[in-house]
Amino acid sequence: MKENKIRFGDLKSTMCVSQSVSLAEFFQEKAFIEFEKKCQENMWLTCSIIMLVLLLTTILTAALVKKYRVHVDYVILRLRSRWKGVVHVVYPKTFQFDAFMSYAEEDDQLACTTLYGELLSLGFLISFPDKDFIPGISKAEQLLHYIDVSRKVIFLVTENFLESGWDTYAIQMVVTHAFHNHREKSMIVIIKDSIPVERMPKDLRYIWWSIKSIRWPENGENMMIFLQELSTALHSN
Structure with a gap:
């Protein structure tokens, strides 16, 4: 115009x-x-x-x-399990393992040889990534599966564990799973290297009231007392 x-x-x-x-x-x-x-x-x-x-x-x-990555992953993994036809079983139930063990990769010798050997000699069935995780499958998916089929979860907390990035994810996943399924008292924390409680991951500190904590015997002293205490914790409800 x-x-x-x-x-x-x-x-x-x-x-x-x-x-x-x-x-x-x-x-x-x-x-x-x-x-x-x-x-x-x-x-x-x-x-x-x-x-x-x-x-x-x-x-x-x-x-x-x-911030809520683990919670999102947890929901997705649960939905994926349902799509695959996996039926969620109400607890309590018969578990495949007595405990699932989580640890830092740098502590694999301590966890997979020393601690696993002691627990195996006591008759416990223990699952852990180096033994049971299948390469090529999502670690998060396998983590959820093995804590689901294990009656307890053991965290081997060392200096390496605190420096690791995977431990935070594993702890959050276990805590989310435990509270979702009313299994708050299924967690056992073995503390090594004289680490004070104040340095524990915050996700564990927030629910410390529900956790059974055991100190690893320094210099190998009182190993029998340690194993007895751990055995009692694994047998408890």
Whole structure:
């Protein structure tokens, strides 16, 4: 219309809604330039608001997923089990293992040889990643499976364990699973290297009231007392 305004005979009587002026005045160069600038400002303002909202939504979603990653994984794994036809059994039930053992990779000799050997000699059936996890299958999925079929969960807490990244995920998964299935007292924490309770992972400290903690005997002293205490904890309900 601006380029062909000579074709319109009623421009002075036709009003522009956005400018409240006649089209004849609106098509003057100065008025039209101001209108274009205003349109661009409104467009950029709208786009900026949309982009800001999308950015904040993305950041908030990422933060929530990171914070509640284990809970999200737990729900997904449970749903996946249902899709595969795995029926959730109400506890108590007959367990495949007496305990599942979680430890830092750097402590595999201590866990898989020393501790596992002692528990095996006492007649306990113990599952742990180095023995039972199958390569190529999700560690999270296998972790949930083995804590599900084990009556207790043993955490071997050492300096290496506290420095590990996997231990936090494993602890959160076990804690989530335990409270979801009313098995709050299924966790046993073996503390080594004279680590104080204050340095325990926060997820364990929050539920310390429900955890059975046992100190590893330093320099091999009182090993029989330690094993007896651990055996009692494994037999308890």
